[in-house]
Amino acid sequence: MKINDYLSRSDFALTKGVAAYRDDPMEFYRRTGLFLVTLCIGLLFAFPFYWLLKVALTWPAASLYAGTPSLAIENPSLYNFVRVWHAIPFVRYFATSLIVTGIAVASQLLFCSLAAYGLSMDFYGKKYVWGFILTAMMIPFQTIFLPDYLITQKLGLVNSYTGLAIVVAMSIVNILVLHDAFTSIPDALSEAARLDGASELYILFGVYWPLSKPALATTVILSFIFSWNSYLWPLVVVKDAQYTPLPLGLAEFQSQMSGNFALQYAFAIMVLLPVLVVFLLLQRQFIKSAILGSMKT
Incomplete structure (x- = not known):
C-alpha cells in the first residue's frame, strides 16, 4: 500500500511537471536551473564533511598518500575510531x-x-x-x-x-x-x-x-x-x-x-x-x- 501511494505521488509530480513545462517552458527551465545550482552548492559544502569521513575510515593512514589518489572510500575501517x-x-x-x-x-x-x-x-x-x-x-x-x-x-x-x-x-x-x-x-x-x-x-x-x-x-x-x-x-x-x-x-x-x-x-x-x-x-x-x-x- 505504501509503495502504491509512493508511486501515485511520483506519477502526480511527474504529470504536474510535464503540465508546467507545456504551460510555461521558460519557467520550467528556470526552476530546473535553480535546482541544479542549489544541488552544486550543496555538494560543494558537503565535500569537506565527506573528506573528513573518508580520511577517518582509511586504515592504514599511509594508504592515503600511496598510489593514485582517489575520492572514493575504499575498504572502510573503524580502526581509527576504536x-x-x-x-x-x-x-x-x-x-x-x-x-x-x-x-x-x-x-x-x-x-x-x-x-x-x-x-x-x-x-x-x-x-x-x-x-x-x-x-x-x-x-x-x-x-x-x-x-x-x-x-x-x-x-x-x-x-x-x-x-x-x-x-x-x-x-x-x-x-x-x-x-x-x-x-x-x-x-x-x-x-x-x-x-x-x-x-x-x-x-x-x-x-x-x-x-x-x-x-x-x-x-x-x-x-x-x-x-x-x-x-x-x-x-x-x-x-x-x-x-x-x-x-x-x-x-x-x-x-x-x-x-x-x-x-x-x-x-x-x-x-x-x-x-x-x-x-x-x-x-x-x-x-x-x-x-x-x-x-x-
Missing part, C-alpha cells in the same frame, strides 16, 4: 560534555522563556531594557571572560559542572527567538487563562510553550551547539582532568597526535556526531521556526 576510544578517556569526556550541555539547555529553556515572556508584555521602561539587551549582544565574550572567571572563582564553582555551564545558561539570541514566538500568540488566549485563575507561570508553560514548539526546538539546537562546542571557557575554568569536555580533549589529542590526520578526523567526527543527531531530530521544528519568523510582519 583506537581513539581506547587511547583517551572518551567516555569521561563525553559524560562531562553531556552533563554540562544538559544543564545549559535546561537553563536556557527556563531563563530565556521567562525573559522573553516578560518582554512580551507592556511595562514602563521596556525600550530601555531592550536597548540594554541589544547593547550587551554586541559585546564579544572574549572581552568579558576574565570578569566571569573571577566571579566564578569567588563563588567556588571552578572545576565543577555548574561552573562550566554558568556562562551558557542564558543567550540573548534565544531570548529574541522565544520573544518573536510569544508575541505571535494572540493576547486573547492569555487573557482567557487569567480569567480562569491561571498564574503567569501556568500561562507561560501551559499555554505559550505548547504553541511555541518550533521556537523551543530552535532554542534547544542553538544552546546545545553553543555549549557542546564551547572551548575557551572550559580552557579557563578546568584545572582537573575529571571535568575536561570533548572540545578541550580534542585539542589535547590533536597536540599529542600531531601529523596523524586519520585519528584526529576520527575524533572530530565523534565530537560532531551528537550535534548532527540533535539537529536531525529537531530539524523539522527548526525549519518551521525559520519559516514562521520570515513570514512574520
Whole structure:
C-alpha cells in the first residue's frame, strides 16, 4: 500500500511537471536551473564533511598518500575510531560534555522563556531594557571572560559542572527567538487563562510553550551547539582532568597526535556526531521556526 501511494505521488509530480513545462517552458527551465545550482552548492559544502569521513575510515593512514589518489572510500575501517576510544578517556569526556550541555539547555529553556515572556508584555521602561539587551549582544565574550572567571572563582564553582555551564545558561539570541514566538500568540488566549485563575507561570508553560514548539526546538539546537562546542571557557575554568569536555580533549589529542590526520578526523567526527543527531531530530521544528519568523510582519 505504501509503495502504491509512493508511486501515485511520483506519477502526480511527474504529470504536474510535464503540465508546467507545456504551460510555461521558460519557467520550467528556470526552476530546473535553480535546482541544479542549489544541488552544486550543496555538494560543494558537503565535500569537506565527506573528506573528513573518508580520511577517518582509511586504515592504514599511509594508504592515503600511496598510489593514485582517489575520492572514493575504499575498504572502510573503524580502526581509527576504536583506537581513539581506547587511547583517551572518551567516555569521561563525553559524560562531562553531556552533563554540562544538559544543564545549559535546561537553563536556557527556563531563563530565556521567562525573559522573553516578560518582554512580551507592556511595562514602563521596556525600550530601555531592550536597548540594554541589544547593547550587551554586541559585546564579544572574549572581552568579558576574565570578569566571569573571577566571579566564578569567588563563588567556588571552578572545576565543577555548574561552573562550566554558568556562562551558557542564558543567550540573548534565544531570548529574541522565544520573544518573536510569544508575541505571535494572540493576547486573547492569555487573557482567557487569567480569567480562569491561571498564574503567569501556568500561562507561560501551559499555554505559550505548547504553541511555541518550533521556537523551543530552535532554542534547544542553538544552546546545545553553543555549549557542546564551547572551548575557551572550559580552557579557563578546568584545572582537573575529571571535568575536561570533548572540545578541550580534542585539542589535547590533536597536540599529542600531531601529523596523524586519520585519528584526529576520527575524533572530530565523534565530537560532531551528537550535534548532527540533535539537529536531525529537531530539524523539522527548526525549519518551521525559520519559516514562521520570515513570514512574520
